[in-house]
Amino acid sequence: MKLFSLDLPIFMPDATLGTVRAVSTDQLKNTNTKMVVVNTYHLYLTLGIENLTKLGGIKKLMNWDGYILSDSGGFQVYSLIHKKSNLGKITQYVVYFKSPVNGSKTLLTPEISIDMQYAIDSDIFIALDDCRYSGVSRRDAETSVNYTIDWARRARDHFDKKNTRPNNKKIFAVIQGGSFKDLRERCARELIEMDFDGYCFGGWPVDDKGILVEDILKLVADLMPVHKPRYAMGVGKPEDIEKCVQLGYNMFDCVIPTRNARHGILYSSNGIVRIKHTKYKLDTNPIDSNCGCETCRNYTRAYVHHLLKNNEILGKTLATIHNLYYYQDLLKKNVKI
Ligand SMILES: [Zn+2]
Incomplete structure (x- = not known):
């Protein structure tokens, strides 16, 4: 399968702030890397929409002629709010959190996430999702699916509204639902109706012992359209990537x-x-x-x-x-x- 001019499967190193740590852009190219993942949340807090727009986006700043995928910020919101520090609040309409950079109260919405990804000048956007741990309770998984579907619709609308000039930008959505088959199915069905360009596995791809949650990964891969990219976010070790390729996934990133x-x-x-x-x-x-x-x-x-x-x-x-x-x-x- 092709994505832009690239053959899939593809591995995308994490260039969180616009750098793959310890290597220059030229050195990165020489590793045969064609696409990197930047972090919308971290760039939002450090550079911000206005400055990044003035600088012409991250590709220009990095002098990178490959492709850029920007994550939605959902995973970082998970780390800040759900996982441990309780540094903010998630509602159906908006996420509030205390900026770890300067302590100020910061807002994130599906629309802001898309605006930020335009400022980054990404090739592939990801709709904001409500990310949870793979062992999440049914009640929390249900809330996460409801928010993820609602936010994906808003992100899709906002992306389409701004995507007027002729360009080649794509937007992916994240399928949440923890280990609950019916919730994963509902999330996938509703997102597929919105016709995204690709779909991502949401939640943790490994359990608390670091073992790949193969059954859930398979369930979700089987729900995704076969003619579109299938992204196993955060996978992983070489052997786990090979297993996920067998399951049907064809895009990977991992630290x-x-x-x-x-x-x-x-x-x-x-x-x-x-x-x-x-x-x-x-x-x-x-x-x-x-x-x-x-x-x-x-x-x-x-x-x-x-x-x-x-x-x-x-x-x-x-x-x-x-x-x-x-x-x-x-x-x-x-x-x-
Ligand atoms: Zn070597």
């Missing part, structure tokens, strides 16, 4: 490859390489002899080990380049599935 890289956990065709381990101190092989990335072509395990052990910035950069290249290679191998 795992970049975060793990910075901590010295590297992926290879022979399994995980914990590069900070003493056994790599004098190892003059590349991280993965089957990898064509800049790091593996030019540097040894001993060098990356030495840099990361001494907390040198270049160590994080070389490790991130390798993990992203590995992930892009993995997805390329899955293209025909």
Whole structure:
């Protein structure tokens, strides 16, 4: 399946504030990355609609000629309000929260989220959703589905109203409903009636032990139209991505490859390489002899080990380049599935 000019499946690194941590835009391109995910909520709090519009959007700011997908902000609202800190309030019409940046009272609505994604100049927008934990109670899951459907309609209307000039922007919606089959079905049915360009798995894709919730992922994948992109948000480990490709998903983002890289956990065709381990101190092989990335072509395990052990910035950069290249290679191998 194609999305713009890209073959799916695709892996999109997280560039939360308009940067994939530790790598430059050129280095990012050289990992064969074609699309990144930026965070609407974080950019809203740091740059804001007005400034981002003045700067011409995040693509221009990053000097990025690839594609941008912006999330809706729903996940961050979940983290702030539902999960632990109770820093705000969600109603059917508006979300209030205390800005963690400056403590001011901040508003988020489906319309503001769309305005922000226009300011970002995203290629793919996501309608604001009410995200909950996958083990959510039925009552809370029902509220989340009601809000998500209502907000998706408002987001869709606002997106269409502003999307007048000829452009190629797309909007996706998120299917919520926790582990409740009927709620997931209702959410999917109502969102599909609104004719979004793609659909996302909402809620946590792993349980509290970090294990993929395969049964729910399968249920939701089967509810999504087969001719449109199916995005498993937040998945994940290489083996989980491969499982989700088998279930029908074809878009992925996750902090795992970049975060793990910075901590010295590297992926290879022979399994995980914990590069900070003493056994790599004098190892003059590349991280993965089957990898064509800049790091593996030019540097040894001993060098990356030495840099990361001494907390040198270049160590994080070389490790991130390798993990992203590995992930892009993995997805390329899955293209025909
Ligand atoms: Zn490599």
